[in-house]
Amino acid sequence: MNSPPENPSEADQNPRPERSDAELLTSHINGDPHAFSEIVKRHRDRMWAVALRTLGDPDEAADAVQDAFVSAYRKAESFRGEAAVTTWLHRIVVNACLDRMRRKSVRPVADDELIEAAERDTPMPDHTGEREVSMEVTAALRVLPTDQRAALVLVDMMGYSVEDAAQVLQVPSGTVKSRCARGRAKLAPILSHLRNRSDLSRVSSAKGVELRDG
Incomplete structure (x- = not known):
């Protein structure tokens, strides 16, 4: 058995x-x-x-x-x-x-250069050779000072709360908010050509970079 x-x-x-x-x-x-x-x-x-x-x-x-x-x-x-x-x-x-x-002493692009680029309606060059919107956003981020870029990447692209980003960067929450605001203002003229593109909503949802004026 x-x-x-x-x-x-x-x-x-x-x-x-x-x-x-x-x-x-x-x-x-x-x-x-x-x-x-x-x-x-x-x-x-x-x-x-x-x-x-x-x-x-x-x-x-x-x-x-x-x-x-x-x-x-x-x-x-x-x-x-x-x-x-x-x-x-x-x-x-x-x-x-x-x-x-x-x-590497990366030199942020000056404000007058951003205005000139916007007037030409020319997006910042994508050094990777890609033409997808997400890569345009990444390329545009390269013009920002290091502190603004880090804040925007964490808050707008990675979805961190301002408080969590502040912990990562070891600065006050108000500093993170200020850096994000200044960074968005500088990105707005560079990425303005995306406003009327059908995939702009994908940028906002997937990448979180908001094209705000001022």
């Missing part, structure tokens, strides 16, 4: 819940060789998106993300739990991007 099937173990019936980011980071600090890799897998795509939109160059973005994760790996013990792990990671990525921009 055949034996009855064995009951599944309690472990099989109740699989171990997925560890939180904070638990993974603690495990990494305590010597778990796989914990940090899991953090990277969870967040690398979003970190890449932040870096690409901030820097506007895939190679520079890849290097910035790599630098940021190496820094996070080495400085994990500096995480104090005062903010979410994702906020901490975003802060490191944004700082890596800003460091690269400062080292």
Whole structure:
């Protein structure tokens, strides 16, 4: 006579819940060789998106993300739990991007150049060669000063609240609001040619960059 099937173990019936980011980071600090890799897998795509939109160059973005994760790996013990792990990671990525921009001494386009470009009805050049709206927005962001660009990427493109962006950038919420307002005002004449295009709504919803006057 055949034996009855064995009951599944309690472990099989109740699989171990997925560890939180904070638990993974603690495990990494305590010597778990796989914990940090899991953090990277969870967040690398979003970190890449932040870096690409901030820097506007895939190679520079890849290097910035790599630098940021190496820094996070080495400085994990500096995480104090005062903010979410994702906020901490975003802060490191944004700082890596800003460091690269400062080292390259990227010169923001002056206001009179923006006005001249708007009068010619010429969009800012897309250095990637793409003609999609999202890439036009990314290219336009490159004319902004580093502080305004970082604020707009987090708030308008990545969907962060002003308060969360302030935590990432380590500045007051009012500063984030001010930087976003100034950045939007500078982008408005550059991206005004998108107003009458059918895919403008896609830009507003997917990328969040609002074309506001003034």
